[in-house]
Amino acid sequence: AQSVAQPEDQVNVAEGNPLTVKCTYSVSGNPYLFWYVQYPNRGLQFLLKYITGDNLVKGSYGFEAEFNKSQTSFHLKKPSALVSDSALYFCAVRDMGSSASKIIFGSGTRLSIRP
């Protein structure tokens, strides 16, 4: 069975500082890993994904994520945080070897950027 964990309910960062939102995963096959962001009363917006290839993935709004197979992690990062980055962030995993086409979300991390 596949699963994904986000160990931090909330992350607080000062504007201009680097940020990291943590995610670890567990799958039986090859993982497809995703990060989504959700602003209040909105749907989920896709940020970036890892499928194969380079372990450092770049996405929207200056975000990037590093895939680490040995640590089964896929942490989201940004070199310099903006107040507008404040939102709810979800890590997700999909087992592409399965015909069930399920995508499983982590519990979410609320990112708060203070001016």
Add this chain to the structure above:
Amino acid sequence: DTEVTQTPKHLVMGMTNKKSLKCEQHMGHRAMYWYKQKAKKPPELMFVYSYEKLSINESVPSRFSPECPNSSLLNLHLHALQPEDSALYLCASSQPPRVTTNTGELFFGEGSRLTVL
């Protein structure tokens, strides 16, 4: 702007009402999903349609009835709901797995906020 459109954005209904949520996508995707999301929680998968056929039902109560009339449309029919069913209902689409054009990610609509009185 999202390419997955959900209507209505807000819906208030009584426990004896019958209503429907609608979702439309024009990205040529052949998999469509319904998720339920409570405040500050992750989306919970309800149903998956693949090539217009129901492929996953996550043991959802029968008061929720999905329908996929064609490859672009997905409905969720609601009947005799309970107050605890109040939530944000999200529709999403993607290519099914094992399709060469599948890049894996889901594309979400903005959701329908449902309140059951």
